[in-house]
Amino acid sequence: MSKLKELSAKGTAVWLDFVDKQFLDAGGLKKLVDEDGLTGVTSNPTIFEKAMGHGTAYDAGLAEYDRAHPGASALDRYEWLAAADIRAAADTLRPVYDRLDAKDGYVSLEVSPTIALDTDATIAEATKLWAMVDRPNLMIKIPGTDAGAPAIAATIREGINVNVTLLFSQAAYARVAEAYAMGLEERVARGEPIDRIASVASFFVSRIDSTIDKEIDRRVGEGDPESDALKALRGKAAIANAKMAYQWYLDFLKSDRWRSLAAKGAQPQRLLWASTGVKDPAYPDTLYVDQLIGPDTVNTMPPQTMDAFRDHGTVADTLTDGVDEARRVLAEVERLGLDLDAVTSKLVDEGVASFVKSFDDLLGSIAAKHPANA
Known part of the structure; x- marks a missing residue:
C-alpha cells in the first residue's frame, strides 16, 4: 500500500497543494487519486501566478475568452482561467466526494488577497466565485483575519x-472555528440543512519554525546566556503549536454547542496542516507530515513533499503523542522571550502581503497577454 494511503488510514487526509492546466490535462490529479488515495486540492495566488504567469499553457484559452469578451479586465480573465482549472479538478474529485458523502473530495479557490481586511467584499467575492465554479465540492478560501471571521460565518450560513487560510495562532483558529459553528447555527435557525456543508481550518506550520529559528540563531550567534536552551527549541515550536491547536479542537468537539450541531448532522471543521514543505535542510523533509498524523485532519502537501513522504515518510499516530512535551516547548518559547504571539501576528501580515504581491504579479502577467500573442 502507498504510504500516502496508509496516512489516510490513520485519519490524515492527503491533499495536494498545487494545480495547473498541464498537470490536470495530463491526468496527474487522477493518478494521485487512484494510486495514492488523494482526496483534495488546494490552490493559492502564488500557485496560480507560477502556473499562469509563466509559459504558454494558458494562452489559447485566454485568447478564446478574449474573443468572446473583448475589453475584459485582467481580474475577469484570471477568474475565468482559475475557475476552469478548479472546475476540472473538482470534476476529477467528484467520485471521491460522492463516495465519502460530502465529507471529502474538495478543491479550494481563494478570494482575492487584496480584500483580506474587508468583510463585505470577501463575502461578495466568495459568493461570486461559488456561483462561477458551480461545483458542490468547491471550498472558498478565506483568510483567518479579524475581518475574515464574520465573512466565514456569513458564507457558511449561505x-x-x-x-x-493563513491561520498561525491558536487564538485565531478558535475564533474561526466558532465562526463556522455560528454559520451552521444560523442555518439551523432558518430551518436549513447543515449535513453537507464542509470546512477546514488551514493551520500553517513551517513558517513559524523559520521565523523563530532565525531569531534563535541570531541570539545564539550573539552569545546569549540561554544559548543551550534556545538551540534545544529549534524546529519544535511549530509542531508544538499545531498539537495544542488540535487539543483545542478535541475539547470543542466535546462541548454542548458542538454536540447540538453534530446531532443535526454537522461535519467537524477539520484542521488542515498547511505550509508543510520543509525549508531548513537540517530537518527531515517529511517533518511536518510525520509529526502531525491523527484523526479528522488534512495535510496539504506541495508535490515534492508528497513525493518524499511516499518514498520515506513515517506513518504513526503522532498528533496526540507528546502533548505534555508540546506544552513544555511552548512554555520555554514564552520563558525565553521568543514571543510566539508577535510571530504569528507578523506571519499573518506577511502572508497576506505575499499573496497580494503574487496576485498583482499574476494580473500583470495576464494583462500583458493579448489574443495576438496566443
Whole structure:
C-alpha cells in the first residue's frame, strides 16, 4: 500500500497543494487519486501566478475568452482561467466526494488577497466565485483575519464550503472555528440543512519554525546566556503549536454547542496542516507530515513533499503523542522571550502581503497577454 494511503488510514487526509492546466490535462490529479488515495486540492495566488504567469499553457484559452469578451479586465480573465482549472479538478474529485458523502473530495479557490481586511467584499467575492465554479465540492478560501471571521460565518450560513487560510495562532483558529459553528447555527435557525456543508481550518506550520529559528540563531550567534536552551527549541515550536491547536479542537468537539450541531448532522471543521514543505535542510523533509498524523485532519502537501513522504515518510499516530512535551516547548518559547504571539501576528501580515504581491504579479502577467500573442 502507498504510504500516502496508509496516512489516510490513520485519519490524515492527503491533499495536494498545487494545480495547473498541464498537470490536470495530463491526468496527474487522477493518478494521485487512484494510486495514492488523494482526496483534495488546494490552490493559492502564488500557485496560480507560477502556473499562469509563466509559459504558454494558458494562452489559447485566454485568447478564446478574449474573443468572446473583448475589453475584459485582467481580474475577469484570471477568474475565468482559475475557475476552469478548479472546475476540472473538482470534476476529477467528484467520485471521491460522492463516495465519502460530502465529507471529502474538495478543491479550494481563494478570494482575492487584496480584500483580506474587508468583510463585505470577501463575502461578495466568495459568493461570486461559488456561483462561477458551480461545483458542490468547491471550498472558498478565506483568510483567518479579524475581518475574515464574520465573512466565514456569513458564507457558511449561505451554504458555501469554506477553507479558512493563513491561520498561525491558536487564538485565531478558535475564533474561526466558532465562526463556522455560528454559520451552521444560523442555518439551523432558518430551518436549513447543515449535513453537507464542509470546512477546514488551514493551520500553517513551517513558517513559524523559520521565523523563530532565525531569531534563535541570531541570539545564539550573539552569545546569549540561554544559548543551550534556545538551540534545544529549534524546529519544535511549530509542531508544538499545531498539537495544542488540535487539543483545542478535541475539547470543542466535546462541548454542548458542538454536540447540538453534530446531532443535526454537522461535519467537524477539520484542521488542515498547511505550509508543510520543509525549508531548513537540517530537518527531515517529511517533518511536518510525520509529526502531525491523527484523526479528522488534512495535510496539504506541495508535490515534492508528497513525493518524499511516499518514498520515506513515517506513518504513526503522532498528533496526540507528546502533548505534555508540546506544552513544555511552548512554555520555554514564552520563558525565553521568543514571543510566539508577535510571530504569528507578523506571519499573518506577511502572508497576506505575499499573496497580494503574487496576485498583482499574476494580473500583470495576464494583462500583458493579448489574443495576438496566443
